[in-house]
Amino acid sequence: MREKVILVCTKCLSRNxxxxxxxxxxxxxxxxxxxxxxxxxxxxKETR
Ligand SMILES: [Zn+2]
Known part of the structure; x- marks a missing residue:
């Protein structure tokens, strides 16, 4: 199984x-x- 993670920009916090x-x-x-x-x-950085 693989885990899906979201990467967010640490400057503007948009999920790219x-x-x-x-x-x-x-x-x-x-x-x-x-x-x-x-x-x-x-x-x-990754978020959840
Ligand atoms: Zn940004």
Missing amino acids: YTVTKKQGDDKRIEVMKYCPHCNCRTLH
Whole structure:
């Protein structure tokens, strides 16, 4: 089973991406991704 998580921009808090991660992985995902609201690459973190 895979767990679906949402990635939110840490600047404007908009939910831009959904990703799936392996179950049992406790690490919080933090990735640099493009945000259409900020119009640049920002840090996105997983939320639930
Ligand atoms: Zn943003």
